[in-house]
Amino acid sequence: MTAPTTPPLRVALLCHYPDDDVAPAGGVWSVGRNLAAGLVSAGAEVHVVRYKAASDGAARVHVRGVSPLIVHTVELPRRRTQPFRRVDAVPALVARLREIRPDAVTAHESEYGLAAVRSGLPAAVTIHGMPRQEFRAFRWQNRLDLAVTLWQDWQMVRRAQDIVAINDYAIGQYRGRTNARFHRINIPIGEVFFTAPPREPDPHSVLMVEGMNERKDPITMIRAIAQVRQRIPDARLDIAGRLPAGPYGEKVRETIAELALDDCVTFIGLVDQPELAGLYASHAALALSSRQETSPCVIAEAMAGRRPVVATDVGGVREMVSEDESGYVVPAGDPQTLAERIAAVLNDSLLARRFGEHGRWLAEQRYRRDVIGRQYVELLEGLARKNTLDTPAGK
Structure with missing residues (x-):
């Protein structure tokens, strides 16, 4: 029976x-x-x-x-x-x-x-x-x-x-x-971030995946990149997400113009998960400058793609990024410290690889x-x- x-x-x-x-x-x-x-x-x-x-x-x-x-x-x-x-x-x-x-x-x-x-x-x-x-x-x-x-x-x-x-x-x-x-x-997080084909990234490229608003604070990131370029002249920032719009968007674009960064800050626009997985693979690091977060998916996704993370110490970010193991956590609203940590990762490929491998292990354990x-x-x-x-x- x-x-x-x-x-x-x-x-x-x-x-x-x-x-x-x-x-x-x-x-x-x-x-x-x-x-x-x-x-x-x-x-x-x-x-x-x-x-x-x-x-x-x-x-x-x-x-x-x-x-x-x-x-x-x-x-x-x-x-x-x-x-x-x-x-x-x-x-x-x-x-x-x-x-x-x-x-x-x-x-x-x-x-x-x-x-x-x-x-x-x-x-x-x-x-x-x-x-x-x-x-x-x-x-x-x-x-x-x-x-x-x-x-x-x-x-x-x-x-x-x-x-x-x-x-x-x-x-x-x-x-x-x-x-x-x-x-x-x-x-x-999606399986695509674990299965995306590996590739050698542009060693001086930084990816930011954010909205264009005060909470995400892209202006601090842009100011940080200006300081990074004083040490690494070919460093560049690509921003995936909504394009700058409205009064705050104008302020973002004005900051880029004031710092003469028009040729090295690019707005990619909205992307889907397969496209984003490709962006993680082609960039040397993920960086976030948010003033408020809970548990950003993009941190887990970047770690799944073996990329180091530099992010602000807000919300639960410190629970996701293991300091000096999978990346760095920096104070919010501090472009100088953010720039120092980004430059440290871009200047040391062995460090970036070590951070990326540990981040991958964390993502496997926690976010599949x-x-x-x-x-x-x-x-x-x-x-x-x-x-x-x-x-x-x-x-």
């Missing part, structure tokens, strides 16, 4: 998620795509639930894919501003969850997390950003969006029973604000998506079992 088979764990993954199968570089969209793949690899049936503005203004739900990976897109009527769409999203996401009826939910970002805890289903919410710190770092134009995020974040942590922290820094920021249980699970997927499945299976035991018979 054949033993009955156990059905796979039915997981709802609430997150921002790309429109196609090629994950974008960086941010929560890449985390969503990589985690979905990791959960599937761990044997789960995954229902991604995301929201976006409807193209014609009509509310609807669009479903694509087949088991074990199905994507549900909740399309909402357009609003004049994104912050109010975040508010509208919560009840719509809850309604979709109740139709899917998953065994457990993993949610990422404040509005998704709030929907998860309001659904009444077994749920673990993952903290990726620090809205309080981001609110202070951005200027007033961004603060309406962040104010809504802060309110949703406050509501979420008050009700959450289980929180996934992607580093110890997040636990320290939230422990006094909630009675939830904390679980430590790192961010997942299949490893992270198994950790999430183990957590969610436990929450589902507990819910079954706590639910009275007949309900």
Whole structure:
């Protein structure tokens, strides 16, 4: 007699998620795509639930894919501003969850997390950003969006029973604000960063993967590169990500012009993960100058590609970069120290190779998506079992 088979764990993954199968570089969209793949690899049936503005203004739900990976897109009527769409999203996401009826939910970002805890289903919410710190770092134009995020974040942590922290820094920021249980699970990165063909990089090239805003502080990086070029005249900086725009973008371009760096600072624009893996391979180092971060995916990705990292000592960066082993950690807003550390890596190929190899080992242990997927499945299976035991018979 054949033993009955156990059905796979039915997981709802609430997150921002790309429109196609090629994950974008960086941010929560890449985390969503990589985690979905990791959960599937761990044997789960995954229902991604995301929201976006409807193209014609009509509310609807669009479903694509087949088991074990199905994507549900909740399309909402357009609003004049994104912050109010975040508010509208919560009840719509809850309604979709109740139709899917998953065994457990993993949610990422404040509005998704709030929907998860309001659904009444077994749920673990993952903290990726620090809205309080981001609110202070951005200027007033961004603060309406962040104010809504802060309110949703406050509501979420008050009700959450289980929180996934992607580093110890997040636990320290939230422990006094909630009675939830904390679980430590790192961010997942794509396999493409582990499998990209190796190549000899341009020995004096630096890659920065950042947004053009005050929080990412590209101006400090540009000032640092100007100082690096005093020691290494052919050093150059390539910046992948959104192009400079608006008043702050103008300030970035003005800084480049003032320092006469137009011929050695290049804006690459937005790239996907395969393109980014190629950029890591072709550059000698990754450098970040952020004033606020939680756990930047790009650090783990660069380490997977055997590249040394020089990054600012903010958020959980020091938990990712092993000082003098996989790179350097420097004070935020200090272009001189940033320049010194970048120059040290560019001037010593043996040091850069040693840092790169140790970074690769760290990435293998900590950030492979299949490893992270198994950790999430183990957590969610436990929450589902507990819910079954706590639910009275007949309900």
